[in-house]
Amino acid sequence: MTIVNAVLQGIFLGAFYAVLACGLSIMFGVMRIINLAHGDIAVLGAYVVFVIVQGTGMSPFVAFVVALPVMIVLGYLLQLTILERSLKSGILTPLLATFGLSIVIQNLLLIKFSPDVRSLGGEAGAVTTSSWQVTSGLSVSALGIVILVVAVLVFGALQLFLSRTRAGWMMRATADDADAAELAGIDSRGVYARATALAVAIAALGGLFLAIRSVFDPLSGPTQLIFAFEAVVIGGMGRLWGTLLGGLALGVAQTLGAQVNPEYSALSGHLLFLAVLVVRYGGLRLSFRAAR
């Protein structure tokens, strides 16, 4: 039963990773940008929610709705000011630009909020503490359910957007071939800005969950980025449903590893990531061919 429980808790944890990874996956899928500031943007979102909660005393969930327009505007500005310019000069420049942005965000947060560790777990109310004891070894937390349901809703809504709406087709068309999309009358700059705004908004949702389910500080971003990046790669770069599955797989690997020894939690996630890399990108196949 402890294994079943570990898998279940892993799925809840993985749903959180999937939400974190979603925006990273969108930006890579549409613009081929690996946004190294993604984790810091999530943490920035957590701080925006934190400030609103501190100032008004409202629930973090309501505060997130208030923070959402701010993050969407930030996403637009990020694309139009930094990413658009860096995209013009090859694939390395966006990587360096977002690496720089990551450092800037971390230090601005440090200046403004000090290195103190914060959490919104208390302000979120009963949802963080409630759970159901299914059997003796199996408990389901309310927050775990909330995150899992929201993750599935986010990915499902994105899927519908991309497959059913004209704006979604425009995004896929631009991802396929931005030059041809322009010639078909699609404003690729606008599509890129919308994709980034969407990614930043979903990153902020990840930040909200981070703030509620555990703690955060100005330097929490890079760790979130690593887990999000692993989820994207495990699921297959640029594949949306793959990212959800990748997040879940990463979460389950971590909780199963923690069953063996709590120290192995992150390690077993990294091992899964490496195993996927080796199998998918031909390392194994190459050595088989060489052996033949």
Add this chain to the structure above:
Amino acid sequence: MTLLKVEDLDCRHGLLQAVRGVSFEVAQGETVALIGANGAGKTTLLRAIAGAHKPHGGRVLLDGADVTSMPAHRRVSLGIALVPEGRRLFPSLTVEENLRVAAARRGKWTVQSVLEVFPLLQPRRHMAAANLSGGEQQAVAIGRALMSNPRLLLLDEVSLGLAPIVVDAVYRSLAGILGEDTTVVVVEQDLTRALKVASRVICMLEGRIVLESAASSLDRDRVVSAYFGLKRPA
């Protein structure tokens, strides 16, 4: 009435000058064939007219309005559509999505009317564009351009990489389109075909226009010498 006017256009790819001081006009409803050897600058010229290539100098005017600095997608909404070389469909979109996503201007061309002109696409409507044959892909590429209800249609090597029998079918469908009031500039390697569809022929050589003539008064020898630059006009 002049629909398209190109004035002293210069286009470069880095240090290479692909189009050198090209000027010409296309009247409303006219079909012009642009011919020339590989590397003569035909594709670059079309892309500059469509807004996909930023010219180094000169002007492009549509209906008297200067569109030289306008991005490609805004030119589409003014009525310029390019069927790019190599078709360039959106492979992850279905045929119908490829058409619908390009519906920039209202007019007689809808998914329905495009499928009527290219009935071969009807059964492929919900297939991913990546899984189509070359001829079917070309039909989608032309249909996609028509979906914006262009006033000026630019066709870049629609016969490239297609079997002759498929090219015939594509041109037969085109005849129905070219007969309408749409203005067309077509880049075509096959001279006989170019002379058949166009009322006027412009021949380019090394980035310059070396011959411009009505299709009816054109003899093959003059075209051949202009095409290969055997006897350069003074």
